[in-house]
Amino acid sequence: MTASLPSPGTRRRIFLSLYSAVFATMVGVGIVIPLLPRYAATLGATGIWIGAIFSAFALSRALFLPVFGRLSDDHGRRRLIISGLCLYSLISFLYTMAGSVYEITALRFIHGIASAMVLPVAIAYISEIAPTGEEGSFIGSFASSISLGMSLGPFIGGVISDYLTMDAVFHTMTLLSLTALLTVFFYLPDIPSCPVKKSPIRSIIAYKPLRGPILYQLMYALANGTFMVFLPIAAITIGGLSASETGLIILVSVLSTPVFQHFFSRIADQFDRYYLIAGGTAMIGTSLLLLPEFAGLFPYLSAALLMGIGRAISLPAMYAVVAVAGREVGHGSASALVNTTLSVGLIVSPLFSGMVMDLSGTRMIFYVAGIASICCTFLFFRMDRSEGPVC
Structure with missing residues (x-):
């Protein structure tokens, strides 16, 4: 089933606000990924625990993605994205307070939950407003925000780590998450999801x-x-x-x-x-x-x-x-x-x-x-x- 598309102006506003938010979030994620193994090692992490830190993120995403995907179809996407960005911001700040490998692993698990609430739901939002026959150009252009953010993040994180401290890296991630949150809160309109037949x-x-x-x-x-x-x-x-x-x-x-x-x-x-x-x-x-x-x-x-x-x-x-x-x-x-x-x-x-x-x-x-x-x-x-x- 399909529903009428928003006006071109509204589509542009949705696209730009979500693109900016996802880009800022991906830069924040990319900033910390290459530095986490070294940071975990300073907390006494062994090789297996470094692997567990990264696997925890992917594991929680795999567990919660189907749940949030269905929730976004049933109850709307804007609130879910905002909730995820709030959690992103909180987790980013809590990294600075982690004092053990166990706490870092737990934070990565929760970070994965926040990711499951934001990125795939944002893609679903963009997919919903893509005009028929233009899905590739519309969604493909939007998806560049992911890879562009992830490519710039590690470089920015390395520079901040070299010239400042690891805590400064986490604070930067927090600031980027808050920027994404404010962008969505003030600029992203809330449109109802297209009605579809619910399937198991x-x-x-x-x-x-x-x-x-x-x-x-x-x-x-x-x-x-x-x-x-x-x-x-x-x-x-x-x-x-x-x-x-x-x-x-x-x-x-x-x-x-x-x-x-x-x-x-x-x-x-x-x-x-x-x-x-x-x-x-x-x-x-x-x-x-x-x-x-x-x-x-x-x-x-x-x-x-x-x-x-x-x-x-x-x-x-x-x-x-x-x-x-x-x-x-x-x-x-x-x-x-x-x-x-x-x-x-x-x-x-x-x-x-x-x-x-x-x-x-x-x-x-x-x-x-x-x-x-x-x-x-x-x-x-x-x-x-x-x-x-x-x-």
Whole structure:
């Protein structure tokens, strides 16, 4: 079912307020992520506890995303986003008071709950106001706020940590969360959710148009997890690169996605979306397969750029497929489901890749993730032929 869209002026106001809020929130999250392991180590964290700190965030997201997705469909999205940003701000401040590994882990778990109340619900809000036939450009442009914020955050956090203190990093995260909260509170209008037929979560999981996005998120978790977690090891031990060169490679990979995403979000409305998902996935898989064969900075930068462009091509198309499916099962439920899949993948993929590394070495991690991505490419082509047009 569909409802009348807000006026263009109201849509623009919703888009800009949510874009600003999500960007500020993602910068805040990105600021602290690279510094958390070092901060946890000062509190006596072992390797297993550092892993637990990061897994706690993904675990709580996986548990609560379906709940908040359904709540946003039933009771509106603005209040839920505001509540999540309030919790974001509080948790950001409480990091400065944490005195043990257990407290940090608990805060990360609650931080994941706040994330489940904000990001997927914001995407659902944007999906709901996207004009028919323009889902790719509308949602793809909005999604650039996520990757742009996450790419700038680590650099800002590193600078603040080097010149000030770790507490200053947490205070900055708090300030950014409050900025996002005030932006939404004063500028985001509250519009009713489109009425949809309520379906059990089991039925939503089995809904055919969502199979492609679910598969993509699982692939993305394995590919991106492999790249972000194990690239520093491969770049130094295989590629002969320095730590600063490795940081530059990661920056190019992450930053190239929002740079190219604005262009490819328009393409997502002009071509078959599953072909675009398949094409982007093939580029990601090729990048992973090439990486362990490279040595030197420029080949690694080329592979990083290839991966970033692959994400820029596939993500807007994937979000557009979810938006179309959300008109039938609820935008909040559809967005929550695909984000839950990503969270589960981010919990499992580092453990799986670590096991592969222990058994077969660093190179094999990239070969396995690359081959899995290429296999998914063929599955996306098959989905397109068997299920017909997406929109």
